Amino acid sequence: MTSLPEILLSVTKSKLSSLASVNNISGRSKMKKDELADALLKYITDPDQLKSSLLVTDEEEWTLFESLLREPSIQDNSLPYGDYAYYLERGLVVTYFNDNKFYIIMPDEVKAAAEQINMQELKKGRSRRQISYQYILAAVQLYGVIEPSKLIEIFNQQNDEQLTEQELTEYIDEMLVRGQSIALHDGYIVNSYLVNDEGDKDILALRASQKDKPYYVPNQEEFLRYADETYFEITPQLIALQQYVLAELCNDEEMVEYLIDDIQLACSKGSSIQDLIYEFESRNIHFKTAMQAQNTVAMLAEIHNHTRMWSNAGHTLVELQELAGSNEEQELLRLVGSQESPQNSVPKVGRNEPCPCGSGLKYKKCCGK
Template sequence: MLEDPRLQMEERNIQHAIIGDVMTRLPEILQSLTKSRLSSLASVNQISGRSKMKKEELADALSAYLTDPEQLQSIVLVTDADEWALLETLIKEPSIQENALPFGQYSYFMERGLVFSFFNEGKLYVLMPEEIKSAASQIDLSELKQEHGSKQEAYEYIAAAAHLYGVIKLDKLVHILNSQHNEAMTEEELAKYAGEMIERGQDILLQDGILFNGLVANGADESKLAELTEDLDSKAFYVPEKEELLRYADQSYFEMTPQLAELQAFVLNNMCKDKELVEYLIDDVQLACTNKSSMQDLINEFENRKISFKTPVHAQRVISLLAEVYNNTRMWTNGGHTLVEMNAMEEGKDPKKGLVRLVEDNENVIAKVGRNEPCPCGSGLKYKKCHGK
């Protein structure tokens, strides 16, 4: 198995490349492909009648489709920022020669036949055929780039909303977007953009005017979905400033609260010196809280990584910190609000009601461990022989 990331990328690139002399003319490239590959390109581009076409007919149909400026425009409009930058380079340059070019940067174009790669004499070349460059020259790329940028921002709002809220009605998202965006957008436009994102493999679901995070919708039972979609019309959503909201378009982003930072510092100083392992722990603890998982599920995140509680005091302290993290994490069921914020919004409500309590409940939390399972304190004894006595 290859360990060097560059070698791994090079190997993947070679697997998808045409081995042999570099070709720059589209008809020549298409004729060199197998009928199976041509059929795949025709299917992705939804060329009608493709199932009955012979190899030569498929090549001709693809050539006509890919050199149509209108079709070309529709293909490139749904690219992301990195793909657009690569497109601009490929239009200007004869080719890109880089053996370790990340495959994900050009795979979308390759799947549709706008770009091809060749591996010749130990070098990888990625290029756009001359005929497609000619078609691109008939498009006002500066105007298209502006339209592309506007669409990209809509994509970011959709991705951010799915990440921050878990579930939200599309009309509510339109209201949020239009309150922070220069140009008004309709619900129909946003639904179209969400559909394009789903086609590109974005882990979201749009159903009956409701946008779901894929982590919520995939595998969730009916009761969980019902909980998340309950009172969506009247639910108050946490709406940060545009800059902060769009940070959530990055699916790895989360708000590093003081409570999470304190938990991370405690674990690093007292339980585990592996910084990367602890970072992954904090990431998963935060996600579990977002999804309103149980306290025992949070403890399991430690056990799954074999991060042991050194003493009963450590166990109690971690559980106390976890409770604070839980109370101050933005939750999908709360429209992105934390439990602390939800309580503050309800006038006359006991400020501690609805929050996860700390020390007084810790014994009960630990008691959820099976009597024959290892004790959370890390002693190595079964729970019944240690803190379960």
């Protein structure tokens, strides 16, 4: 069945109501089933509405759309749900199983509507949005929070075709509708990670910590890497800790890889050394000697000082110190001194204080024996 009218009439009224809600069909709550089907048919096959829907698609969705235009159907049991969910929720495609095989089709009427769209113009609009979306995502990943004017400044410094405030507002609204990991707060674009049950406390604190600090703005290629929320710089300090942990504390490579990822993430958000030690504890990675604890704390301090932080507008503490042109090191984390002789540089621990290895025991009962 590839006829959209037949498809719409074959589903339940509840399903039609859901499609009407996603497509913002006016007056849908008072419509009968056949009225919903007619309204949806008119909306879905409107070339202008279809163009608007396609403009905001990501690369996987767009690739699937082009394939569906060419093929009567696509059979692929391994097709990720995320690649076609957007179309399915809007009635632009239909899926079904036959002989345990998964099929996806685009109704003939949708294909006919697509033929009326200027594809060259559509592709240009999509390309413009995709690069803008990437800048927005990269900014909230690298800085946590940013003013729209600053984002426009960064974009326009790195691109010939200038971004306007109106465009940025439109693109942000589109990303919010699509559930991207951004939010708006008091005129700022923020990482959705900062939106929590504690209200705007974290956002306001981050804005205050960034005040008067210069932004770290790498070249376009490096900047856009941050659009991938899993991306971060693999610094020599992270590599050194990973190698040390594998050699001395834990030989589970996968666990250590996740440990390093979480330590970097925690550092980027300004977590304390105690929070970083917890990452070891939560994985049951324990220090067997005082030397191991001292070496690890020394390395964690170095990682902390060389990690790009939201609170520093993307800079590391070391970079900020260099930019300030000061010999003062008061902002750098100095729980330890030189890594070359950590046994002489870890602060002294009272024998009745908690052991720095994180065991939960007093120092005299643990590494201080």
